[in-house]
Amino acid sequence: MKCNFVINGRTNDPTPWAKEALGFWQQSQGWEPGVSYILCGPLTKETKEQWLTMAPTAQVVFLESKTYQAEKALEGLLPFREEESLFVFGSDMMGTELSVRLAARWKGSSITRAQAIQPAPEGVLVEKMVFGNHMRGGFLLKKGPYCVSLAKGAFRGTLPQGQAQGEVISLEESSYQDISLEPVQPKEGLEEASFVVAVGRGAGSKAEVEHLSQLADQMGAEVGVSRPVAMNAWAPMEKIVGVSGAMLHPEVCIALGASGAAAFYAGVEKSKFLVAVNNDENARIFHLADVGIVGDCKEVAEKLQQRMAADQEE
């Protein structure tokens, strides 16, 4: 079965999305290479060349527009329907939305956040996490075209030095009015960090989260937070770690005041070494971590920062 890609090329740094698509391609078997459809802003010669070296397939179609509107992107992709083909979308917001809506327009089938995809005689088999990451479900997509978006952090490939052929198609501009764009702080700093402090609701207050963030900064760690912390507006949403945020893979992650909810744990699961600090000795996080300290997360963080600072002075 042919495998096509729909990739988000509209972010400042497209490399993570290219690596994700490549990760799927490099880890999967049984697919024939198809076309990479890259949704992008106005292309420069450099960005076009960059994409042509990192696209997962030898054939690339750029769908270019200054402004983005999902409806216009869908209209641009509609003519590329192929009955018995897989279309892989990224784990970003654009990929999740377009996979479902395009399958609906193509009268195919769709699924979001796939952890594994393989061809089957009756269609396409997909595995994904459900029930807040407590269960893994296996699904059969029965109607082509098969539109599947990837799960965050499930696929990470290495960039090839290939040279694809590309054509450029202009999309219609957004029909919405008075559009303003405020670029957000990219999450890649957190997702690429080798040392992360992840703060949970146990911190107790916005002031405490800020204090812990300062300590983490002094320790040379990037800061992430659990979803409830961001929901309480104790930290920006782009700092969320877990299913709905960043998926980490640092050398060391210290979880401060996090209970260990499955949705949060999914974000720190790939840490090479995971430390848990919680004042509840029965907290689930202790069973999920390599080592743990039962104690107040503020006190532990302060002592650890002092210990690390003293070590640096020596």
Added chain:
Amino acid sequence: MSEQDWVADENHKVDVSFVPNQWNCFDESALETMLKLSDSSENFGVVFRLYALTLGNALSDRYLKTLYALGYEEAIRIEPQQQPYFCPEAVATCIEQHITNRGNYDMILMGAQSADEDNSKVPLLVAEALGWPCITQVSELSPVDETHIRVTCTTDEGMVTQTVPTPCVCTVGNSPNSYLRVPTLKDRMKLGKKPVTVIPMEELLPSCEESDCQLQTMEPVVYGREGIIIPGESVEEKVNILYEDYLKGRLKQDEV
């Protein structure tokens, strides 16, 4: 639920019926966002009449009555004989049919996904079935006029604010500071007794077709590491052990 409770039966169903219900966090944000829109509409000469729609059994009525107390004009519950399980297409068809039958909605605001099934498909399928534009990851709405709404949403590129024509579908995902307000006891007593409008699901969807994305297996995921609890009389002692025995080498190695 404890680790042991996460099991599926022979039909791949996970029994969560003994777990107390709570608001879905995305729905909760959506409901509060709509109330904020209604609050801010007074200065724009636009009147928002709010309707709440859910699909589920009578256990949901407690939540719907809270919405009456908060100012929602009508609470509607689509009642299935059997709760759809991993059938987002069926749920979307029911909602689309209801919207089409009523014919007077200008905007639909929905939570992006359920915590259990995590399909993330229903609002998108509703938008496609209705042929309405869809804005995802909405965090703020403000009135413009009778046929437009100002929408702020998070995208992969950044925070986008734009004026969108109605009718449209909006979805709410991660949205900061958006817990649902609590009604006063007075409003709960005064407004919370209004009956919920119940629509049998069969009226909207006579037969539930098998999903094109068919659930075939359901397995619990086992997580776990060594879980060594660092001993010590004081926090200082524990931190010293943590740093010397476990972190120092790893962090130094990382610096190299």
